[in-house]
Amino acid sequence: MEALSDGVFSFASTLLVVDLAVNPPGTPLQQFLNAWPGYLGYLISFLTIGATWLLHTGMTDRLERVDSIFLRLNLLVLLVVAFLPFPTRLTADALQDTAGEMVAVTLYGLTLLTIRCLGVILDAYARGEHLFAAQQPGEEPRTTRSRQWPVLIGYAIAILIGLVAPNVAVALYLALALYLIVPFRDIARVVRESRSHP
Numbered sequence: 533m534e535a536l537s538d539g540v541f542s543f544a545s546t547l548l549v550v551d552l553a554v555n556p557p558g559t560p561l562q563q564f565l566n567a568w569p570g571y572l573g574y575l576i577s578f579l580t581i582g583a584t585w586l587l588h589t590g591m592t593d594r595l596e597r598v599d600s601i602f603l604r605l606n607l608l609v610l611l612v613v614a615f616l617p618f619p620t621r622l623t624a625d626a627l628q629d630t631a632g633e634m635v636a637v638t639l640y641g642l643t644l645l646t647i648r649c650l651g652v653i654l655d656a657y658a659r660g661e662h663l664f665a666a667q668q669p670g671e672e673p674r675t676t677r678s679r680q681w682p683v684l685i686g687y688a689i690a691i692l693i694g695l696v697a698p699n700v701a702v703a704l705y706l707a708l709a710l711y712l713i714v715p716f717r718d719i720a721r722v723v724r725e726s727r728s729h730p
Contacts, residue, residue: 533606534592540610541585547617548574548581551624569627573620573640576706580644581613583712587651591658596665605657609650612643619643623702637698641691644705648687652680683708 552570554563588609598606619640626636658664686708694701 533598533603537588537592537606537610538585540614541581541588544613544616545578545581548577548620551617551621566628569624570621572627572702572706573624576644576702576709577616577620579706579709579713580647581616583709584609584613584647584651586713587655591655591664594664595658597663599661599663602654602657602661602663605650605654609647609654612647612650616643616647627699627702633698634695637694637701638691641687641694641701641705644708645684645687645691648680648683652684679712683712686711 552567552574554560554567556563558566619636622632622636623640626633686704690701690704690708693704
C-alpha cells in the first residue's frame with residue numbers, strides 16, 4: 533500500500549512539470565515570463581500533493597494494520613491526487629484566457645477540496661476502527677486534526693469566491709497550500725530555542 537501510494541504521489545507531482553511549456557510569440561524571456569500561470573499552478577499543486585503526502589505518511593507510519601475499507605479509501609485519495617495535473621493545466625491555461633477561467637478555477641478548487649476531504653476521511657476511519665498503533669505516553673500524533681477544519685472551510689470559501697473572482701481564489705489556494713506545508717509551529721519553536729540558547 534505504501535509503495536503504491538508513494539508511487540502515485542511521485543508520478544502526479546512529476547506530471548505537473550510535464551505540463552510546463554513556453555509558447556510564441558515573443559522573445560525567449562517574454563515567452564518564459566508569459567508562462568507564469570503554469571508556474572503558479574505547478575507550485576500550488578506540488579505543495580498540495582506534498583502536504584497530502586505528509587499527512588498520508590504520518591498516518592501510514594502509525595498504522596498497526598489495515599482493512600479492506602481503508603485500502604479502498606486510500607485508492608480514492610490516490611485517484612484524485614493522480615487527477616490533479618488535469619485541472620492544474622486547465623487553470624493555468626484559463627488564467628491567460630478568461631473565457632473559461634471560472635469553470636477551470638472552480639474545478640481546480642473542487643479537486644483540491646476533495647483531496648483534503650478524502651485525507652480527513654481516511655484518517656477518521658483509521659482512528660474509528662483503531663487501525664493505529666497505541667501511542668506511547670506523551671507521544672504527539674503525526675496527523676494534526678486541529679488544522680483540518682480551517683483548511684476545509686478555507687477551500688470552500690475560496691471556491692465560492694472563485695465564482696466571482698477566479699484570480700483571488702487561486703491566490704487563496706496558494707495561501708492554503710503554504711499553510712499546509714510550512715511547519716510554522718516547528719519554525720517558531722526553533723527560533724525560540726535559538727534565542728534562549730545563544
